[in-house]
Amino acid sequence: MTDPINLIAEWLRGLLAGWGLSSGLVIFIMTLLGVVVTAAFVLLMDVFLVWVERKVVARFQDRLGPNRLGPFGLIQPLADVIKLLIKEDITPIGADRVVYNIAPILALATVLVLWSVIPLSPTVLGADINVGVLFIVAAGAIGTLGIIMAGWASNNKYALIGAFRMVAEIVAYEVPMVIALMVPVILARSMSIGEIVQRQTIWYIVLAPVAALVFLITAIAELGRAPFDLSEAESEIVAGFHIEYTGMKFGMFYAGELLHALTMGALFASFFLGGWRGPFAEQVPILGVFYLFLKAFFIYWVIMWVKYSLPRIRIDHLMEFSWKFLTPLILAVVMITALLDKLLGEPGTLIYTLGMLVANLIVVWITLTLLRTYFRLERKRVGEERPVAAPDLTPAARIERTS
Amino acid sequence: MMTVSLIVFLIVALITLGSALMVVIARNLVHSALWLVLTLFGVAILFGLLQAGFLAVVQVVIYIGAISILIIFAIMLTRRIASDTGPRFNENWGWALGISLMMFAALVWVIVSWPGFHVQAQPLDARFEPVVELGKALVSPNGYVLPFELASVLLLAALIGAIVIAWERKPEGR
Amino acid sequence: MQTQDWLFVGIFIVLAPLFPLIALLIPRLIAPRKPNPIKLETYECGMETVGPAWVQFKVQYYIFALIFLVFDIEMVFLYPWAVSLNLLPFYAVVEGIIFVAILVAGLLYAWRNGALKWA
Structure with a gap:
């Protein structure tokens, strides 16, 4: 009784085999059912996320949020969906019809695919492929393509500029993200996410706090959420790459973004917070699903907290933050982790844990010291006397520069 | 299956x-x-x-x-x-097609005449981890350690070359 | 076991676009369709559009994509190294560090030349 999902699966398998189907066909049908159930569950969760997002935003902004439809406004997302479904679907003049219509499908599908490799509980693994970490990066790559397609096919300047900014941002932050993911891979000795969760007797956020922080920052950038939401800077380019989309097509981008945020939470939980691990999760596997979503929603909440607290970053700062700060930092952390992993022996021992933690803290301390020195020099440089009306500092020249 | x-x-x-x-x-x-x-x-x-x-x-x-x-x-x-508005074919398309087909035939012939082509591959051991084997081979002195490090140098050369070609030097910008 | 996992991923990849596709097909049946030339115009905050949507982009986008490509390939080389690290002797770690150090030299070169500056 402790593992209802596998119990049902076993019963179905027996039933199908009883009908005299070949074993290959039974495996195929079971896998198909598994996929449909997982995807349907995730999409239902996605509809519910609309409510979560609106409610939490409201709380951050000292409002009540949706509270009219049903208890606590819980039926609100259904109303939202119906509204999106009956909205007129507009394809602007000059849009490239086929590409224009494929883009929103890619936007949601690439996020949905990520859930095929996230282990939900000790027994429900989905797919435990040995290249899980890179699979996530690959799915993200195709999602990026969806953004370019949306921006280009809309035949709109704002859309194209938004798409290009977004892609440049994703490209810049993918480097530190993938390097940061190397740290749990080194610690777990495997690229399979199931294996990484399995090995986390100590949460990796303890062993690799810097990598966890870098992953969180890059995940927010990858989502294109504030403070990294240059792609949809309302005051400049209105909505960015999905400016021309209406009705359900816009809904796909919206649903994709919300689900992506929760997925990043689930991935962060799997890599650094022990995934489905928790008290009694081994004995009662269904608890694992609960723990995973608890952690995923916590990270989702952190992402929202960041979004509604911080202002937008300028594009040059954004790029420099990734290339000149995050990338060198995380490269150093990965090398130190690899070195220490060799020196300290097997993970799990107290000395291993302490060594990793102390090494991370030292890296943070060195980084902070370097930054403090740098900005002290910078302040000194900026504070120096210099001609006020330098020609390259006129507002017009500045606008030309940052375009 | x-x-x-x-x-x-x-x-x-x-x-x-x-x-x-x-x-x-x-x-x-x-x-x-x-x-x-x-x-x-x-x-x-x-x-x-x-x-x-x-x-x-x-x-x-x-x-x-x-x-x-x-x-x-x-x-x-x-x-x-x-969008290219010119004609997509010129008068040499027949020659190009012929040469392409010949190249393809030659490639197929080379592959088919290779003895390994007819051997049924052994199924891999269930415990065989291709990525781990690749990692070992990349850094082992008997394996590909030199190409591995040279790949890094090659990437460095590509990076510097790209910057030199695509980026005009701005001495004051840092 | 591996084959079955890949089967799961394969079916997932095939089915994942179908869900949004269905969601996009429903409005075709129930949503109104009354296009007119003004409604279909490109949205530019109410202004009439001037010129093609194809605006000139800075070369900076291309340079960042190039640097990204180099680092992407580097990471693909490093992942097998990271997975098999515990089975490797100590010098393998040093080799990995040399590999990264060479690329960091490239990053520093780009930095010194101002190619990492968005200006």
């Missing part, structure tokens, strides 16, 4: 070849780039069908995630050459 994977292979191979053809035929450069993405994705699926999971995801990460993005950026940097 054998026939099912064969059918899947044939479908994927057809899609890959068809979209490769579309890369050449499409009049719009951006469409060409998007068809190229589909071709590369088809190749990734073929890798997956051969149980080379690592190569499959790497194919998507590198070729779709980086190179096709680079190609699209390059197209966007140009000024309105995206």
